[in-house]
Structure formats: C-alpha cells, structure tokens
Amino acid sequence: MNIAEQLELLSRTVDGDRFKDRLHACDLYPLRAGGVNVLQMNITRRCNLACKHCHVNASAGRTEIMDRKTMDSCIAAVKRHRVPTVDITGGAPEMHHDLEYLLKSLCSPDRRVMVRSNLVILKEEPWKKYLDIYARLGVEVVASLPDYHAVRTDRVRGTNVFSRSLEILRELNRRGYGQPQSGLILNLVHNPAGAYLPGSQQALEAEYRRHLRDEYGIVFNKLFSLINAPINRYLEYLWRSDNLDQYMQTLQCAFNPAAAKHVMCRNTLSVGWDGYLYDCDFNQQLGLRVNHSAPYHVADFHLDRLMNREIMVHEHCYACCAGSGSSCQGTLE
Amino acid sequence: MSDSYYQKKDLQDFPNIGEFAPEAGKKFFDYYGAATSGGALTEREKALIALAVATTQHCPYCIDAYTNACLSLGVSDEEMMEAVHVGAAMVAGITLVHSTQMRRIIKQKEM
Numbered sequence: 375m376n377i378a379e380q381l382e383l384l385s386r387t388v389d390g391d392r393f394k395d396r397l398h399a400c401d402l403y404p405l406r407a408g409g410v411n412v413l414q415m416n417i418t419r420r421c422n423l424a425c426k427h428c429h430v431n432a433s434a435g436r437t438e439i440m441d442r443k444t445m446d447s448c449i450a451a452v453k454r455h456r457v458p459t460v461d462i463t464g465g466a467p468e469m470h471h472d473l474e475y476l477l478k479s480l481c482s483p484d485r486r487v488m489v490r491s492n493l494v495i496l497k498e499e500p501w502k503k504y505l506d507i508y509a510r511l512g513v514e515v516v517a518s519l520p521d522y523h524a525v526r527t528d529r530v531r532g533t534n535v536f537s538r539s540l541e542i543l544r545e546l547n548r549r550g551y552g553q554p555q556s557g558l559i560l561n562l563v564h565n566p567a568g569a570y571l572p573g574s575q576q577a578l579e580a581e582y583r584r585h586l587r588d589e590y591g592i593v594f595n596k597l598f599s600l601i602n603a604p605i606n607r608y609l610e611y612l613w614r615s616d617n618l619d620q621y622m623q624t625l626q627c628a629f630n631p632a633a634a635k636h637v638m639c640r641n642t643l644s645v646g647w648d649g650y651l652y653d654c655d656f657n658q659q660l661g662l663r664v665n666h667s668a669p670y671h672v673a674d675f676h677l678d679r680l681m682n683r684e685i686m687v688h689e690h691c692y693a694c695c696a697g698s699g700s701s702c703q704g705t706l707e
Numbered sequence: 708m709s710d711s712y713y714q715k716k717d718l719q720d721f722p723n724i725g726e727f728a729p730e731a732g733k734k735f736f737d738y739y740g741a742a743t744s745g746g747a748l749t750e751r752e753k754a755l756i757a758l759a760v761a762t763t764q765h766c767p768y769c770i771d772a773y774t775n776a777c778l779s780l781g782v783s784d785e786e787m788m789e790a791v792h793v794g795a796a797m798v799a800g801i802t803l804v805h806s807t808q809m810r811r812i813i814k815q816k817e818m
Contacts (some may be wrong), residue, residue: 573779581781
C-alpha cells in the first residue's frame with residue numbers, strides 16, 4: 375500500500391470520527407509543540423530484520439541512508455540549541471557506516487543519547503563492535519523485545535530472534551548495562567504481537583522482570599510499552615487479517631484527552647534520512663512533513679519557529695492517545 | 708436492525724449500562740473497578756479468573772474483553788487455556804457433585 379492509500383484507508387475506517395475533531399472537542403486543536411526536547415534521528419531504513427509490526431517497513435533491501443552532510447546539520451542543530459536528548463533510530467542504526475562518528479560527536483555528560491537497537495544485529499560482524507562502543511560512550515540502549523515469550527517474539531521478528539536477543543542482552547549485562555549503579559541504561563521495548571493494545575506498562579514490566587531474571591538471569595532498567603501504530607507493515611497486517619476495523623474502534627474508544635495533551639510530538643522533532651523534518655517518526659513514514667510555515671529541513675533548523683509549530687495530525691494519531699497514551703518512551707507519564 | 712441478539716459492537720455499549728439507573732450504575736462500576744484492578748492478586752491473575760468465569764458463563768462480550776485483556780497483559784496462550792480448563796473442570800465437578808442428590812434418591816426409592 376502506498377502512502378496515499380494508507381491515509382485513505384485510515385480515513386475510511388474511522389468512519390467520520392476524525393482525530394482532528396476529537397482534539398477540537400477537548401480544546402486541543404490545533405495541537406501545538408511546546409519545545410524541542412528530543413531530536414529523533416532516523417538515520418537509515420535498512421535493517422537485518424523485517425518485523426511484522428514495523429511502521430518503517432525496514433528490511434535488508436532498503437537503501438535509504440543519511441549522508442554525512444545531513445548528519446552534520448543534525449549535530450550542529452543539537453549543539454547550537456542544546457537539545458537535551460537525541461534518539462537515534464532506523465531501521466537498524468548500526469547498519470549506518472557513520473554511526474560511530476555520530477555517537478562520538480553527540481555524546482557528552484549533559485546530553486542523553488539513545489540508540490534503538492534490534493539487538494540481533496550486535497551478534498554479527500562488522501557490527502559487534504557497537505557493544506563496546508555503546509558502553510564506552512555511555513549510550514543508552516533501547517532494545518526491542520516485543521514479548522518475554524519466545525514464541526510471540528519469534529512470530530513477530532523471525533525464527534530464533536528471541537534466543538539470539540537474549541545472548542546480546544547477556545553481553546550488555548556483562549558490560550554493566552541494566553546493572554545498579556553502573557550508569558549504563560538498558561531499556562526494553564514491548565510491542566503487542568498481534569491486533570491488541572498493550573496492558574499496563576507497570577504490570578508488563580513486572581512480568582518481563584520476573585521472567586527475564588528467573589529464567590535467563592537478565593536484568594534491565596525500564597520497560598517501554600508501545601501501542602503499534604497502524605502504518606505500513608502493521609497496517610497491512612491489520613487489513614489483511616480483517617482486524618483493522620476493530621483495532622481502530624478500540625483506539626477510538628480508548629481516546630484519552632489527558633494523553634493527547636501530553637503526546638510526544640509536542641516536545642519531539644523527527645528528522646528523516648534525507649534531512650526532512652517531521653513531528654514524529656510515524657508522520658515521517660507517512661510523508662507528513664512539518665507544516666504550517668515551520669522550516670521543514672534540518673539545514674534550515676530554526677528553533678524559535680519549530681518550537682511552537684502546529685503539529686500535523688491524521689487518524690493514526692489515535693494510537694498515541696489511547697488509554698495511558700503511547701510514545702517512543704512508553705506510556706505517557 | 709440486526710436479527711441477532713448478540714452483536715460484537717454491543718461490547719462498546721458496556722460503559723453505558725448505567726443508563727436509566729445512573730446511581731446503581733455508578734455503584735456497579737466502582738465495585739467492578741475495585742474488584743478487577745490489582746490488589747493482593749495482580750491485574751494479570753484477575754484477568755485470568757475473569758476469563759475462566761466468562762467462558763463458563765458463555766458471555767461472548769466478556770470472552771472478547773478478557774481474551775484481549777490477557778493478551779495485553781502478556782498472558783500466554785497456554786496459561787489462558789489452562790484457566791479455561793479450570794473453569795471447565797469446575798463446571799464438570801459442580802454438575803457431578805449434584806449427582807449426590809440423584810444417587811441418594813435412587814437408593815431411597817429402589818428396592
């Protein structure tokens with residue numbers, strides 16, 4: 375499905391109950407940003423996996439990769455405007471040949487730098503080296519582990535991905551990640567392995583902690599529980615499996631104005647491999663650039679004009695505002 | 708209007724069951740919320756109990772709601788099926804234990 379078809383399908387599915395109108399009803403439309411506390415950089419759509427829930431449609435066949443000039447524009451913007459958090463994602467960020475350069479340029483004691491890793495990439499040459507690079511630079515690792523049941527994780531991510539992920543989690547633990555007082559942060563990401571929403575983050579974190587510790591001797595800091603956004607591969611799964619209508623109805627019924635008020639795009643800016651700016655990674659995958667006269671390329675980064683920008687919304691935004699809310703860092707607090 | 712008494716979308720009407728009796732409805736939801744949220748038992752354990760009850764009571768709304776709740780809370784397929792078997796075993800046992808009356812009457816009446 376191309377982007378136009380996806381947007382059209384989502385509009386048709388919500389059946390007139392538009393996200394924009396929900397925001398209107400709780401005095402949040404137009405939704406405006408309140409700052410840029412997080413710059414999320416999607417540096418490549420290439421990945422060694424092709425997970426069924428992936429909103430990026432990432433795979434080994436993707437070729438999009440950020441060039442050095444764009445990367446340098448991002449680094450300059452972060453430093454000039456003292457953006458406190460940089461969230462590096464993909465695809466598999468490790469497959470970008472300049473990731474080490476990017477991390478060395480960004481890491482400093484007053485900045486939080488995190489990399490979203492699929493873990494299994496760190497078992498392979500030439501990317502194994504990042505285990506030590508992350509630890510040396512104090513990079514926060516945000517690791518995808520959709521479920522603590524092997525069968526569910528493998529169903530989403532591929533055969534034996536769960537057991538290979540555990541091997542890397544052990545390697546990270548050995549280097550101090552997730553261990554008390556080490557200062558090395560290892561957070562895990564839960565995504566439902568099907569057409570349902572995640573339960574309470576607190577309850578899931580307790581189960582993850584118990585299973586991973588008791589069965590595999592693995593420790594971690596926090597669990598981020600994410601709602602799957604109905605975009606790209608996951609949208610196609612919902613549609614093909616005849617789950618789309620009910621999934622969207624569930625999201626619509628669970629719309630929570632308090633979550634909408636604190637939704638992550640209000641303090642996040644997302645930059646794509648080609649330097650274009652988006653309100654979030656989901657909008658990036660749907661080609662919905664920042665708009666309403668805010669600068670839309672990182673080369674023209676202008677904090678004053680971006681920090682109060684009007685946010686582009688569409689029907690997929692229901693996913694971030696359901697129940698306790700959902701963001702790239704889990705439930706909204 | 709559909710000819711079926713049970714419609715999937717009726718589950719969405721559950722929050723409105725206090726209509727026409729709001730005071731009793733509120734009391735019910737307060738109680739329902741307190742009984743099903745985490746306490747001495749976890750939310751996960753309570754969802755499994757609810758699923759077992761839902762199947763024994765043949766409530767399609769509750770089966771839908773609590774299968775989803777169990778999935779959301781990371782309950783495995785095997786754990787859910789075991790909970791249903793507990794419900795099934797209880798129903799079988801409850802049925803069979805009532806044969807006591809039957810057997811007593813038989814013994815009373817037969818020569």
